Amino acid sequence: MSQLITVAGKINDEKFQRVCVAARWLTKEAEDRFDIRVLNLLPADYDLWLAKSLDKTGIIHKSNVVVLLGDPAKYLGGEQEFLDWARDRHGYDDSKTNAIFFKRMAKRAWEAHMAESGRQYAVMAFSQDEEEIGRILIEVFSDDCPKTCEMFLGLLTARRDEGEQAYEGCPVHRVVPGGWMQSGDVVKGEGDGDPGFSIPDETFKIKHDKPGIVGCANKLGTPHTNNSHFYITFAPLPFLDGKKVAFARVIDGLRVLRMIEKTKLRFERPTKTIRVSHCELLKVPTST
Numbered sequence: 001m002s003q004l005i006t007v008a009g010k011i012n013d014e015k016f017q018r019v020c021v022a023a024r025w026l027t028k029e030a031e032d033r034f035d036i037r038v039l040n041l042l043p044a045d046y047d048l049w050l051a052k053s054l055d056k057t058g059i060i061h062k063s064n065v066v067v068l069l070g071d072p073a074k075y076l077g078g079e080q081e082f083l084d085w086a087r088d089r090h091g092y093d094d095s096k097t098n099a100i101f102f103k104r105m106a107k108r109a110w111e112a113h114m115a116e117s118g119r120q121y122a123v124m125a126f127s128q129d130e131e132e133i134g135r136i137l138i139e140v141f142s143d144d145c146p147k148t149c150e151m152f153l154g155l156l157t158a159r160r161d162e163g164e165q166a167y168e169g170c171p172v173h174r175v176v177p178g179g180w181m182q183s184g185d186v187v188k189g190e191g192d193g194d195p196g197f198s199i200p201d202e203t204f205k206i207k208h209d210k211p212g213i214v215g216c217a218n219k220l221g222t223p224h225t226n227n228s229h230f231y232i233t234f235a236p237l238p239f240l241d242g243k244k245v246a247f248a249r250v251i252d253g254l255r256v257l258r259m260i261e262k263t264k265l266r267f268e269r270p271t272k273t274i275r276v277s278h279c280e281l282l283k284v285p286t287s288t
Helices: 014-029 043-053 078-091 099-117 146-157 254-262
Strands: 003-010 034-041 065-069 073-078 120-128 131-140 174-176 180-183 213-215 230-233 246-254 276-281
Touching: 003 014, 003 043, 014 065, 014 078, 014 099, 014 276, 034 043, 043 065, 043 246, 043 254, 065 078, 065 099, 065 146, 073 078, 131 146, 131 276, 146 246, 146 276, 180 254, 246 254
Parallel strands: 003 034
Antiparallel strands: 003 065, 065 073, 120 131, 120 276, 131 246, 174 180, 180 230, 213 230, 213 246
């Protein structure tokens, strides 16, 4: 009977790609002995999968790749533990392989995902009292809600120093622990600024089923009043389905969201100023 080996990791991580190469070698050399399942996950999806898989085990795992043996799954470890196991038990050795090979694999895998998705990607960085706290990577669902995404990306790439309404420099004016954070007041930065435009509810297709969902914060729940204000969820919030237009998701940087969620508050407002310090629309590679 073949042994199940589950390899899960972040597709843009060279250590995960190194383990994948070893897993493929094991499959080739001892095909009848192993049933290897490889989970190529986006960074945020990996964080969520890992938390669920190791729930109640007491195991603290910080690597971007994890290996589980058998069914029910038994924790083996990360990259080094798996490579040691493959070497000691089955003679695998990649010591002569240049590390740049795995870095290139990770880069190609990441670029392939972006190109094949047909979507757009943006970086948003945050600071607290002018000190950088981290960046998030946002996948924008322009295929599902193009008009909403066009508005969001327009504000994301706008230049405040050129007199334009822009996300760069906007404070995070509201934080609801266990719920969401809000930003995008490009006028006053306090949550009640009116940018002077609104767009209708485009679609409710995107569900609030995980942390990191990005959506339009409309005016006091009034339909068809979406503008520059946006929220990012800290948890699944199904009660927003059918009421708020979600149009993007955070695919890397859940750690940054957790830091913002844990900040000290006074009436749901951070006591230290958290703001969007930088925005950037990424150039998506062309699929070949």
